[in-house]
Amino acid sequence: MRGTNFDMEKLDISIRTASRDDVARILEIFEKAAASQADAIPLDSNRSKLTVNVMDRDGFDTRDRAAYFQAVVAETKDVHSKGRKLIVGAATYHFKYSTWVGQVVHLGSVAVDQVYQRKGVATKILKYLGKMAVENKFLRISFEVSDKNEAAIQLFDKIRAKNLTKEEGWLNFSFTPETVDKIIHSASEPVPDDIVVRRTEPKDCQSILAFIRDLATFEKMPDGPKLSVADLQRDGFYKLFPLYLSHVAERTDPDTGEKEIIGYSIYFPTYSPHYGKRIHLEDVYVDPRYRSRGVASSIFQALAKVIFILHVLYITHTSYLKLIFQTIFHIHNLVLQGKWILRVHAGVLELERGGN
Numbered sequence: 140m141r142g143t144n145f146d147m148e149k150l151d152i153s154i155r156t157a158s159r160d161d162v163a164r165i166l167e168i169f170e171k172a173a174a175s176q177a178d179a180i181p182l183d184s185n186r187s188k189l190t191v192n193v194m195d196r197d198g199f200d201t202r203d204r205a206a207y208f209q210a211v212v213a214e215t216k217d218v219h220s221k222g223r224k225l226i227v228g229a230a231t232y233h234f235k236y237s238t239w240v241g242q243v244v245h246l247g248s249v250a251v252d253q254v255y256q257r258k259g260v261a262t263k264i265l266k267y268l269g270k271m272a273v274e275n276k277f278l279r280i281s282f283e284v285s286d287k288n289e290a291a292i293q294l295f296d297k298i299r300a301k302n303l304t305k306e307e308g309w310l311n312f313s314f315t316p317e318t319v320d321k322i323i324h325s326a327s328e329p330v331p332d333d334i335v336v337r338r339t340e341p342k343d344c345q346s347i348l349a350f351i352r353d354l355a356t357f358e359k360m361p362d363g364p365k366l367s368v369a370d371l372q373r374d375g376f377y378k379l380f381p382l383y384l385s386h387v388a389e390r391t392d393p394d395t396g397e398k399e400i401i402g403y404s405i406y407f408p409t410y411s412p413h414y415g416k417r418i419h420l421e422d423v424y425v426d427p428r429y430r431s432r433g434v435a436s437s438i439f440q441a442l443a444k445v446i447f448i449l450h451v452l453y454i455t456h457t458s459y460l461k462l463i464f465q466t467i468f469h470i471h472n473l474v475l476q477g478k479w480i481l482r483v484h485a486g487v488l489e490l491e492r493g494g495n
């Protein structure tokens with residue numbers, strides 16, 4: 140630990156967008172923070188730990204794709220080196236797509252060098268991100284925190300963040316790499332011939348929005364979706380950087396030949412400062428008339444193939460408590476047949492291979 144013989148109260152902290160030159164220091168701060176929070180953020184040997192090169196590529200190499208994450212740093216004068224500035228805290232964030240409100244900001248992580256903690260650095264970083272979100276008309280900033288991470292919980296409580304697990308019963312799910320592989324290779328129940336799963340086209344958005352509204356009614360969420368069909372048709376179909384990706388399950392009536400959309404998924408890449416690229420599954424939904432026919436499994440399989448192509452390690456999913464049983468039921472076909480188990484790990488529920 141560095142010497143602390145300087146007046147902490149007079150810290151002059153400024154926040155700015157990070158550049159590639161900051162990556163090594165950001166990673167150093169995150170790694171030390173993870174080590175100090177070993178109980179709250181366990182990094183077992185199976186998990187990819189970020190390197191400077193990977194983080195540099197994922198956040199700053201934007202030659203042929205959007206950055207997977209953005210970052211800000213908090214810096215102050217380095218008392219050990221006249222005139223130079225020292226980065227003492229950092230946060231990464233990325234954009235998520237909510238089927239309720241459109242694009243939102245997701246905080247990947249915020250961490251502060253131990254020597255500079257409890258001096259308002261994290262609060263200043265979060266205020267900066269809040270201002271940025273308001274200026275860009277993002278309606279929400281979201282983040283996840285382990286229930287063992289007292290410091291972070293206190294911090295978010297103090298800035299009056301809403302605890303969605305406590306107040307509304309949302310839970311986090313995560314598929315491990317092995318699960319994704321298993322989904323791809325699973326001999327799931329054959330989907331009836333009249334149903335195909337394909338990439339979503341703009342013309343499908345009307346049906347998707349109707350399902351999103353059904354979900355809102357089912358979840359008894361008074362503050363339902365604010366998106367329009369036009370929003371969905373715009374946001375998912377930017378040529379270079381669509382804000383979300385999606386599959387639909389389409390059924391062709393064997394008698395009339397008429398086609399109808401009977402299910403959908405919406406997902407997008409996100410970024411974890413501990414594990415790297417992830418896919419967040421925002422919604423998966425099957426029309427109640429066609430449930431228990433393997434449709435959700437086929438949607439998962441299509442998603443798993445995308446994940447395989449993108450070399451993503453984890454799929455995460457947040458589900459409202461009342462939907463949990465439904466979600467588990469959908470996963471049931473994929474999991475129990477192959478003797479897989481659900482377990483809690485690092486504060487999230489994960490799917491993992493069972494003993495036999």
Ligand SMILES: CC(C)(COP(=O)(O)OP(=O)(O)OC[C@H]1O[C@@H](n2cnc3c(N)ncnc32)[C@H](O)[C@@H]1OP(=O)(O)O)[C@@H](O)C(=O)NCCC(=O)NCCS
Nearest residue numbers: 172248249250251256257258259260261262290291293294
């Ligand atoms: C959580 C963390 C970012 C807080 O950074 P910080 O700059 O020390 O936070 P602030 O000084 O802005 O603290 C604001 C408030 O948060 C709460 N808080 C912060 N650290 C706390 C701790 N260790 N214990 C209890 N409350 C704490 C307090 O209410 C504090 O206000 P107070 O100092 O007036 O009592 C820092 O402890 C850290 O880097 N932890 C490791 C990484 C991590 O867990 N990140 C969060 C996961 S997303």
